[in-house]
Amino acid sequence: MVATLLHEIPLQGGDVTDGVVRVGDTVRRPASTSTPAVHALLRHLEARGFAGAPRVVGMDGLGREILTYLPGTTGLRLESVSDEALAGLAVLLREFHDATVGFPLSPEGWEGGSNDDKAPEIIGHCDLTPENVIFRGGGPHALIDFDLARPTTRLFDIVTTLRHWAPIADPVDRSPLLRNLDVGERLRLFCDAYGVPPRDRRRLLELARLRFHRSYDVMRTRASAGGNWAKMWAGGAGERIRRAAAWLDAHEDELHARLV
Known part of the structure; x- marks a missing residue:
């Protein structure tokens, strides 16, 4: 009887679930x-005391997971595309990575997806789109939607994040709020705030290119099974990845100069 009295409010924004x-x-x-x-x-x-993620409450009678609700806003807004917000996101991601140290890095049990060739160092979120970052008080406050989390390297998760937030994308596919930003400067700013060492900065663009290639293959395979992955593919996800890779090839030298 109690369950019938609960008011359910649909939450929008994610692509997969x-x-x-x-x-x-x-x-x-x-x-x-x-x-x-x-x-x-x-x-x-x-x-570990990391405050930037929801807490597990349990499972409900319908077999759904129950997590704490984190108030705030998601998506691209003027407050979320500022340099201060980008630096704050880098710090939040570093704190998350540091908090995962000590957690088992076994590959079993995770959704899987594209990855780095190097041995895993931490658990990465691997899907830090603007829809998966909670902003509160003008800055990034928490990360949500860990469905694609998996063992990986710090740099790989940084690359997946910068794909959306620098962004490493063809201008035709960027939000108007991100279209005219200096991508090279934003790459450098994020790396400075996170504390990315020189050896990883020299490899960042190489890894971004590898991720584009592997993400394209992973998405195409998942799309063949139907569901939301098929909708994303039909909506041009593969073409956007290809355009982003081509844009990176065309601008690699200037971006690399900013990074190193």
Whole structure:
């Protein structure tokens, strides 16, 4: 009887997971094969005192995971594309990476996806789109939607983040708020705020190119199975990846000069 009285508010913004709703001070999400691993990670982050992620409450009677609701805003806004916001995101990502140290790096149990060739160092979020960062008080406050998290390198997760926030993309595919920004300067600013060492800065663009190639293959394979991946592919995701890779090739020298 109590369950029928709960008011569910659909939450929009993500590309992959349907059926995410808010119920009071909680979020209910459909469970997946990676849910046990994600819950273990979130509990580890809580134990480490990392405040920038939701807490695990449990599972509901419909088999959905229950997480704490984090108030704030998501998506691209004037406040979220500033230099201060980008530097704040770099610091938040560094704190997250540092908090995952000590968590098992076994590849089993995660959703999987494209990755670095180097041995995993941390658990990466691997999907820090503007829709997956909570802003509060004008700055980035928390990370949400850990469905694509997995063992990886710090640099790979940095690259996946900069893909959306620098952004490493053809201008035709960028939000108007990001279209005329100095990408090279934003790459440098993010790396400075995170504390990316020189050896990784020299490899960043190379890894970005590798990620484009592998992400294209992963998305095409997932799209063949249908669902939201197929919708994303039909909506031009593959073409956007190809254009981003071509833009990176054309501007690599100037971007590299800013980084190193």
